[in-house]
Amino acid sequence: MKRMTLPLATGALLAMLTAPALAEGPVVEMYQDPNCGCCGAWAEHLEAEGFTVERHKTREMRAIKIEQGLTPELASCHTAMVDGYVIEGHVPAADIHRLLEERPDVAGLAVPGMPHGSPGMETGRVDDYRVLGWHRDDRTPEIFNEYTH
Template identity: 90%
Template sequence: MKRTVRPLVAGALLALLATSAWAEQPVVEMYQDPNCGCCGAWADHLEAEGFTVERHKTREMRAIKIEQGLTPELASCHTAVVDGYVIEGHVPAADIHRLLEERPDVAGLSVPGMPHGSPGMETGRVDDYRVLGWHRDDRTPEIFSEYTH
């Protein structure tokens, strides 16, 4: 027996797929020091949330951060680029999904330092932390989201 999908049902299914977690996400290009373990754990977190992560190991992290417009106040261990946005440090996948959905006028998102309890830093201790957004011409950060425990 041949099965057909009616156009209305097919259209609704395509719309659902386009707006769901099943929709294809842009590739995350992640740069990390070859000796860093938490960077890989963060990439695993993103992959579990539907992202494809291309991992690049390099000893030139300072140069990459400068090239991406990151100040020392915004810096963390790894730097990523996704769909034109810079992602610095242990930014949760939910915030990256929100960034890509809302498309705010920011250069990127950062979780400065390496707060315990952030994705990739699950050490048993949980710190409060903020996800910051910044603009390339004015690097004064603004709060994008906060995590308190």
């Protein structure tokens, strides 16, 4: 039986201890109404794409949206925060990954309303929708991505 040298054993142990932490993706803090089911489906979509989602059920959604600078035109059912950005509604994980990679100067991304076919809203019907970015000082949204079918 071969014995590992101390530096190799220490390195292997360090790799084993840190591997789970490295495997976890960015942490998304999601706030949702306790009675909403599509929010959980959106969280599952994010988890399947490598995010860690911490879910918080609250009846204070309006206050959270106001605190995060969301206008009624940007609003959807759930509000989330990830790495300093606000994520409103059924934003696809790919767009959040792109946001975190490119780091544009926006407050966050929003998919207003609850369009059918967006992540968490797979109902059999598929609507066209836009992912919008906005700035806190100028809330005029800009198109970050479009989904047309």
